[in-house]
Amino acid sequence: MLTKIAIQTIKTKWKDLLILFAGLVISTAIFYMFSTVANNKAFLTANTSIKSIVVVFIIGEVLLGLITFVYLNFANRFLVQLRQREYGLLMMFGANKLSISRLLFMETFLLGLISLVLGSFLGAGLTAVAGSVLQKQLDLTLPHWQIFNSTGFIVTICYFIIVFSLNGFFNQLYINRTDINKLLQANQAAEKTPKTGAANFITGIIGIALLILSFVVMTQLVAKGTMIFMSLILAIGLNISGTYLFIRSSLTLVLNLLQSSSFANMGLRKFTLGQLSFRLRAFERILTIVTLLFALALGALTVGRGYELSTPTLAEQSSPFTININQPSKQDKQLISQLQGVTYTKTYQYKQLTHEIVWDAAQFNRDPLPYYKAENSTLTAGVPKIQFGTAQQINKPNSSEFLIRQTLQNLATATNPNHLSVGNTVDARKFAISTAPIKRVTIVHVKNMTAQPNAQILKKLTAAQTKRFPTLATLGVSGAYGFLVISKGVFGGLEFMGFFLAIAFLVMLASTLMFKVLSNVETDRRRYQILAMIGATPGQRMLANAVEIAIIFIVPLTIGIIDVVYGLPMFKAVMVNPYIGLTSSLLIIVSFYVLYYILTVVVYQRMLKKGDK
Structure with missing residues (x-):
């Protein structure tokens, strides 16, 4: 039954x-x-x-x-x-x-x-x-x-x-x-009148202090790697406690000040501020949880977007050329000709001996080898400017341009992956007298390797190289594109998790706040009916309602954004620039949050009108 x-x-x-x-x-x-x-x-x-x-x-x-x-x-x-x-x-x-x-x-x-x-x-x-x-x-x-x-x-x-x-x-x-x-x-119970005494003032100050202290912990202790786990727990505890006390007391004080000012004497502001003063006590726990959920949603998406946006830049910093093609075939050359935004294409001849690779010095003089001069590039510094070195610079002992040799070594490893410690000799005479067969390696640099059709062409070139030289399947193809493929394997899961966690947290926070707002319709209906009796127009009533709900939504939005801004430094240990994805993520999250607000207002006002019939 x-x-x-x-x-x-x-x-x-x-x-x-x-x-x-x-x-x-x-x-x-x-x-x-x-x-x-x-x-x-x-x-x-x-x-x-x-x-x-x-x-x-x-x-x-x-x-x-x-x-x-x-x-x-x-x-x-x-x-x-x-x-x-x-x-x-x-x-x-x-x-x-x-x-x-x-x-x-x-x-x-x-x-x-x-x-x-x-x-x-x-x-x-x-x-x-x-x-x-x-x-x-x-x-x-x-x-x-x-x-x-x-x-x-x-x-x-x-x-x-x-x-x-x-x-x-x-x-x-x-x-x-x-x-x-x-x-x-149940629907006639009056809300508790918020306290406005000295105790409430002290509690509000404590809430603000705890919030500030949580931001200090996030940006200092965690960022420096000092007791990371304990610092994280401390920061979260301080932040949640501070948010709760801030909403419970500090906002009440602000609303009381506004009610006693001339600002409250215009339109229905007095009614809206009064509604919020009574409602905050019932919303303090909800708003605390929603603030945490908003910060988690924005933080998850920011970290995921950060990895997505930074990976191509990190890949570009790893090598002055996009891809190298060992022994390029006719099909490889055809694919290379289809690449767009090509900065340079260079082909070098070499001869592979037992313990070394011999390069033709004359070629490096005619077509200098690209390299990065900057020794310690970072994501925030951007991609270093590409330099070009001649054979004399490559062979110069103890040169400050030693990164030229490093680029050449990477190229040698790519052409001879079975002998990782193979040596390099750049000498036109030794190249000429050697009886070993001549081999070729082509390097290409494009301005944007992630845009189409470049991404698809580079994928085909990599697949062809891996098929012809099976050892490259483990080592990867040399160049920025090879680094990009490896990086996506490492960071792709984090990008993916950030996106879906953001959706989950956003849906739950908005729905939770929506449920709480809509649960007060029966009580609010009588109040808005009284407003109608004393002469308030439907437009004024709906505007007052929209403003009231907007303020409730703005509280977790504001605190949540501040939480993320001060919390992102905690990811400096695993991200070069944790803020790189913040702007785009903020636009996405806030857009969805505003849509939830609009939906809540529409549903709420329809429920109010339904009771008037």
Whole structure:
């Protein structure tokens, strides 16, 4: 019987539950995707060049699990608040608390079970898309990629069943401990008046101090590598505590000052500020969690974008030429002629002896060898200017231009990968008298190796070289493009994780805040009706509502951005420039955040108008 009632409730309330349901499905789908990849041992074992992805996806799964647990708890409270008055009415008609608590447990569990099934199917689709995106991003063919993994599926099912069961149990406790009168008057309960005394002022100052201290820890201790793990835990603890106290007290003080100023006397500002003053106490925990989620979303995407944007630059810094072609064939020459934005193309002759490679010095005099003069280039300094050295510069002992010899050694290794320690001799006479067969190596430099058609042509040239010289499959083709391929194998997983973690955190933070705002519609409806009675126009009421919700959204946006700006230095140990992806990531995250705000306002105002009819 209880099951039938629960199913009927979900059917009749599906419009109210749609936002909650969508959030549950998306969080389940993303968790499933990470779990499937992290537990796909065949895939991780077969792809030795990207083993770093193992840790990447395990970390992503743990983070998603923790945040999802918090997210589902807030979403669950929305479900309870939606129906608690109905539960009170059922008790008035004779239903006991045990039956009501069982009904609530059944509704919670059924909603979770449906979202789990649909989320798993959506997760399989996301996994398929993720595989395609990842392979394209890494420019690799990854064997054993699966859209379904039994271990990952079981982990997802078990985790969410446990979480939904716990939520149902917490709902039962809430109903059992709540008086029937409180349930009946749930939508009429007045918010607690925020305190404005000296204690509140001191708490606000402490909150600001803790926030500042967390920023100091992020930029100093962690950046210097001093007790990294403990510093990270300390920074997070200080930041969360400071954010909570800041929202609880500091914002209340600001609102009180605004209410007593001339600014509040225009339009409905007095009403909006009063609404916010009462609402902050109910929103303090939500806004703290949402701020953390926003910072995580922006930080994850910034780090992922940072690796994506910095990898080509790091590759360019690694070599003064894009690719070298050993013994170029007619097809290789044809492909080289199709490259766009070619800075130079040079072909050198050499003879391979037993313990050395002999180069024709006359060629280096006619066509100098490219090299980087800068010894310590960094990403922030950009790509060093390419220099060109003659045979005399190459042979000059103890030359400050020793990087010319380094470039030549890299070229020699590429032409003779079986003898990594092979020597180099640049001598026109020795080259002429040697009876060894003449061989050739062509080096090419293009302005943009990641743009099409260059990327596709370089890929074909690399594949042809690897096929003709199998040892290059392990060592990689010399040049900036070869370094780029290796770097994508190392950092591609981080780019991928950053993108999908950002989506997961963004969906959860926006949905959580949306649920909390929408849960107050019944209470706010009466207040806006009173405004209409005293002469406020519909336009004025809707504008006041939009401004009120905007301020609630702006609080986590502002603090979250500051958190990321001061938190990014923690990644200096693993990134040359952690800020390189911040601007583009900020535009993406804020754009989606604004769309969520607009959606919340539209849904909220429709619910307000619905009650006026």
